[in-house]
Amino acid sequence: MSLTANCSFDLNTPSDYKGKRTGYIQIGDSTNNSGWANHCVPITSVKNGSGPRVLVLSGNHGDEYEGQIAALDLARRLEVTDVKGEVLIIPVLSTLASAAGTRLWPNGQNFNRVFPGKVDGTVAEKLAFFLSNDLFPICDSVIDMHSGGRSMHFIPSITMVWVSNVELRTEMVRQALMCKSEFTLLGGEQPSTNPDSLLPGDVVRQGKAVATGEFGGSGITTAQSMAVISSGLENYLRGMGVYVGKDIAASAYENSIDQSGKIIESRDYSVSFASALTDGIYENRVDLLQHVEVGDLVGLIHNLKSADAEVVEVRARRSGTVALIRGYSPVTTGDVVCMIGELFPSMEAFEKSIQEKSAR
Amino acid sequence: MSGTVSSSIDFDKRGKQSGYLKAGDSTNNSGWATFNLPIHSINSGAGPKVLIIGGNHGDEYEGQFAIANLIRNLKDTDIAGELIAIPSISYPASYASTRLWPDGSNFNRIFPGNENGLIPEKIAHYVATELIPRVDVVMDIHSGGRGFQWLEGATMTWSADQKYRSDLIKNLNGWNTRYSMIFPPQPGTNEMSLLPGYVASLGKPLFTGEFGGAGITTATSNRITRCALISALKSVSLLKPDFQSKSYDHQLEISKREFIDMRGSDSYHWAEEEGLYQNKKRLGDRVEKGEVIGAIHFPDSADRKPHLVLASRSGTVGVIRGYPRVKRGDCLTLVGDSYSDLSKLPE
Numbered sequence: 057m058s059l060t061a062n063c064s065f066d067l068n069t070p071s072d073y074k075g076k077r078t079g080y081i082q083i084g085d086s087t088n089n090s091g092w093a094n095h096c097v098p099i100t101s102v103k104n105g106s107g108p109r110v111l112v113l114s115g116n117h118g119d120e121y122e123g124q125i126a127a128l129d130l131a132r133r134l135e136v137t138d139v140k141g142e143v144l145i146i147p148v149l150s151t152l153a154s155a156a157g158t159r160l161w162p163n164g165q166n167f168n169r170v171f172p173g174k175v176d177g178t179v180a181e182k183l184a185f186f187l188s189n190d191l192f193p194i195c196d197s198v199i200d201m202h203s204g205g206r207s208m209h210f211i212p213s214i215t216m217v218w219v220s221n222v223e224l225r226t227e228m229v230r231q232a233l234m235c236k237s238e239f240t241l242l243g244g245e246q247p248s249t250n251p252d253s254l255l256p257g258d259v260v261r262q263g264k265a266v267a268t269g270e271f272g273g274s275g276i277t278t279a280q281s282m283a284v285i286s287s288g289l290e291n292y293l294r295g296m297g298v299y300v301g302k303d304i305a306a307s308a309y310e311n312s313i314d315q316s317g318k319i320i321e322s323r324d325y326s327v328s329f330a331s332a333l334t335d336g337i338y339e340n341r342v343d344l345l346q347h348v349e350v351g352d353l354v355g356l357i358h359n360l361k362s363a364d365a366e367v368v369e370v371r372a373r374r375s376g377t378v379a380l381i382r383g384y385s386p387v388t389t390g391d392v393v394c395m396i397g398e399l400f401p402s403m404e405a406f407e408k409s410i411q412e413k414s415a416r
Numbered sequence: 417m418s419g420t421v422s423s424s425i426d427f428d429k430r431g432k433q434s435g436y437l438k439a440g441d442s443t444n445n446s447g448w449a450t451f452n453l454p455i456h457s458i459n460s461g462a463g464p465k466v467l468i469i470g471g472n473h474g475d476e477y478e479g480q481f482a483i484a485n486l487i488r489n490l491k492d493t494d495i496a497g498e499l500i501a502i503p504s505i506s507y508p509a510s511y512a513s514t515r516l517w518p519d520g521s522n523f524n525r526i527f528p529g530n531e532n533g534l535i536p537e538k539i540a541h542y543v544a545t546e547l548i549p550r551v552d553v554v555m556d557i558h559s560g561g562r563g564f565q566w567l568e569g570a571t572m573t574w575s576a577d578q579k580y581r582s583d584l585i586k587n588l589n590g591w592n593t594r595y596s597m598i599f600p601p602q603p604g605t606n607e608m609s610l611l612p613g614y615v616a617s618l619g620k621p622l623f624t625g626e627f628g629g630a631g632i633t634t635a636t637s638n639r640i641t642r643c644a645l646i647s648a649l650k651s652v653s654l655l656k657p658d659f660q661s662k663s664y665d666h667q668l669e670i671s672k673r674e675f676i677d678m679r680g681s682d683s684y685h686w687a688e689e690e691g692l693y694q695n696k697k698r699l700g701d702r703v704e705k706g707e708v709i710g711a712i713h714f715p716d717s718a719d720r721k722p723h724l725v726l727a728s729r730s731g732t733v734g735v736i737r738g739y740p741r742v743k744r745g746d747c748l749t750l751v752g753d754s755y756s757d758l759s760k761l762p763e
Contacts, residue, residue: 078718098718115715121740125694128713132721148715154692157741209632274632276565276738279698337510339481343635358484360471360504360511363434363454367488383632385477386513 060084060175061186063099067144067194071106074136081146083182095179100131100145107141110298111191112289114146114201116168116255118153118160122212122271123201126285126305138301143293144195149183157275159205169249171258188258197231198259198266199292201285204273207384208392211320211344212271212284213239217251218323219260227265233403234267234295235288236306238314241270241379241397242406244323267292274383283308319406320379322397327374330354330394332387334368340381342394348372354394357387372396420531421542425457427500427550432458432492437502439538451535456487456501463497465551466654468645469543470502472524472556472611474509474517478568478627479557482641489664497654500547505539513631515561525605527614544614553587553621553652556612557641560629562739563746567676567699568627568640569595573612574679580619585758587623590651591644594670597626597734597752598761599678623648630738643668674732677761678752682729685749687712687742689723695736695749703727703751710737710748727751 064079080096087093112130114123127147134143148154150167160166165180173184192198204210214237219225232240251257259266269288272281286305293299294306322328332338336357342348352372359365370393380395387393400406424435436452443449470479484503504510506523516522521536529540548554560566570591575581588596607613615622625644628637642664649655678684687693691712703709710725725748735750742748755761 080718096716098715100718121692124692124715125713125740128692128715128722131718151716154715155741157739206631274630275562275740276630276632277694277740278736279695279701282694282696337477337480339477339485339638340633340635341638346635356481356485358481360480360484360507361452361454363436363456367484381632381634384513385475385631385633386511 058175058182058186058190060182061190065101067101067190069103074104076100076102076134076136078131081183081186083179083186085179097146097149097151097183101142102134102136102139103142104136104139105141108196108296108298109142109144109194110293110296111195111198112143112145113149113198113255115148115150115154116200116202117205118150118156118158119205119275120203120273121154121275121277122203122281122285123269124148124154125277125282126201126289129286130289133304135301138299140300141298143298144191150180157206159207168255169253171253171255184255187255192259192262192264195264197296198264199289200256200266200268201271201289202268203271203281204380204383206275207382209273209344209381209383210241210270211239211379212281213237213241213320214267214269214288215241215243216268217245217256218242224260224263224265228267229403231265231267231292231295233317234292235269236291236317237269237284237288238316239318239320240403242319242321242323244325247325317402319400319403320377320397321400321406322376322379322395328395328397329392330370330372330396332357332370332389332391332393335388336368337385338382338387338393339385342378342381344378344381346378347376348378348396349375354378355382370394418531418538418542418545420538423455425455427457427459427498430459430461430492432456432490437539437542439535439542441535453505453507453539454503458490458492458495458499460492460495460497463495464553464652464654465498466553466555466649466652467500467547467551468502468555468557469505469611470557471504471506471510472558473515473561474506474511475513475515475561475631476559476629477510477633478559478637478641480504480510481633481638482557482645485642485664486645489661494656494659495654496656498551499654500551506536513562515563524611525609527609527611540611543611548615548618548620553623554612554615555623555648557625557627557645559627559637560735560738562631563737565630565699565736565738566626566628567595567597567734568637569593569597570625570644571597571599572624573607573616574598574600575616580616583621587621587648587651588758590623590648591625592647592670593625593640593644594673595734596673596675596758597678598675639665639668673756675755675758675761676732676734676752677755678734678750680729680752683731683750683752684747685709685725685728685751687744687746687748690743691715691723693737693740693742693748697733697736697749699733699736701733703730703733705730709733709751712742
């Protein structure tokens with residue numbers, strides 16, 4: 057239980073409670089311009105009696121706007137009769153980073169690296185502590201919507217980290233497919249990163265399923281990326297049994313989205329990632345969804361300050377389908393500029409290939 | 417003639433040369449410094465003289481890549497005439513991934529420059545007094561930068577002068593792009609302070625284009641830009657018609673062309689609130705007047721409804737918003753009538 061953050065409305069309502077409430081998570085703050093302040097993060101609850109309680113989160117990273125807009129839309133349009141159980145929505149977790157158009161908070165913190173938070177830490181850490189101690193334990197399931205942010209551009213898709221706990225993984229696969237997204241990306245854990253410090257990692261640590269998605273990127277949104285995320289979110293909530301309303305997003309976009317459940321598997325980041333090997337300005341030479349072979353050129357790093365420097369080529373370390381290209385063009389050595397994975401027509405086809413590999 | 421910028425290469429010399437424009441500088445960390453701007457010259461004698469400029473705005477990378485890659489792959493025997501190329505004229509802004517220079521200068525608002533001004537002003541002055549007078553044609557390659565995303569295409573600013581306009585139209589066709597966009601002079605701006613506006617004021621042939629944007633380039637936008645640049649250089653007979661390059665892929669079939677007229681003030685849609693903007697239409701979508709084309713959300717307020725942006729006219733969406741955090745007065749989207757034949761465009 058957090059002593060430094062609270063919700064402006066009561067989260068512990070009786071199970072037969074019905075109503076829609078909007079308010080704020082209020083976090084104690086003290087700034088140069090406001091000695092006694094509350095940092096306010098908008099939150100919406102729509103509850104209709106007993107049933108599952110699902111937490112919808114976005115804006116974990118400030119410059120990932122697709123989820124923020126989809127969640128803001130959902131928070132406004134959701135009525136009590138659309139719901140069975142409770143939907144809790146925090147459309148923009150990292151409000152200050154969102155306003156600044158940056159991944160990180162103005163104090164330099166990456167909200168997706170501060171879990172399980174700290175009760176007497178920075179505002180970001182206090183918020184993470186509140187989520188980890190006050191919200192995750194009372195929810196049955198969590199969806200955390202991401203995108204590439206300014207630096208990366210993904211195929212708009214559901215993503216899933218291949219956790220080792222088989223029971224949990226089975227539930228996560230079920231939830232990912234429930235979104236009926238055209239693509240599901242299967243990735244490994246972030247290299248050289250404590251997995252529990254990530255928001256989804258903290259949910260998994262508590263033994264709960266978490267759905268995540270990377271719905272585009274480059275710090276922009278398009279009508280297409282919004283179509284993918286809005287319908288994916290609605291399908292997810294319906295699949296969880298908490299949304300019983302009309303097919304609003306899903307039917308509005310049904311013609312523009314191919315719901316074929318394809319899988320792109322890139323769990324081995326040592327070959328799936330292509331990284332910058334020098335500083336410079338990066339030029340994408342492959343498009344999303346393009347097929348590449350090992351050794352194919354995926355991009356060029358230019359030195360625009362020199363009249364005669366050679367360009368540095370970046371090449372694919374595996375064959376497969378391009379799932380991620382670079383957004384922000386200036387790159388530093390070690391930046392990921394491309395991700396390649398193996399395309400499977402369905403989850404069954406992917407699982408069959410794993411069984412065949414282990415049989416060998 | 418500039419007293420504060422010099423060139424390390426002699427443009428009169430035949431062959432291919434790479435060097436720097438050197439502008440006197442004095443910074444906190446280097447009291448006596450020279451700002452070095454990469455520049456290339458390929459001189460094959462008689463023929464048209466062409467200046468191509470990329471990176472006028474730093475975060476518009478498509479043209480910078482197309483020019484840098486072309487210069488690497490071009491031999492003096494590939495052209496007839498003279499080519500002067502500056503791939504990234506605002507490279508300090510390119511490295512910062514910003515439209516403006518780190519000193520706040522917008523390179524496309526400072527013409528004809530100032531010999532004793534800031535570094536970008538000195539460069540602009542050199543371009544205006546040394547390079548533009550030297551050449552017959554100027555090409556300036558843009559894109560939307562972080563704020564905008566354009567249908568990749570040729571552009572022209574409508575000119576009241578019929579003779580100059582027909583010349584601009586010829587060059588618009590020279591790019592040979594799927595889309596071409598025609599717009600009015602920039603509102604609230606001295607047109608002559610723009611690089612292309614300055615060139616136009618001299619009555620000199622000019623090519624301009626907007627090849628994508630949103631601060632990201634894709635393989636497709638980069639290919640379209642390369643192809644357009646090759647077409648444009650061939651259209652002025654600088655590049656030989658049989659030019660081929662294995663390492664400079666520039667093959668693109670254009671089956672249909674479309675001209676989008678954005679001259680009307682109702683083409684522009686401006687933000688009337690500060691907030692988080694959502695594009696509701698895709699590039700190239702057809703919209704009807706009064707239709708919702710976007711929404712400004714207010715994420716700081718848990719229960720405030722979004723401000724809907726309605727199309728002020730029917731037409732084709734030629735530009736959408738990139739960076740979604742908008743403030744009042746930011747341009748959100750452009751809509752114009754689409755024509756398959758430019759001669760049908762009204763006066």
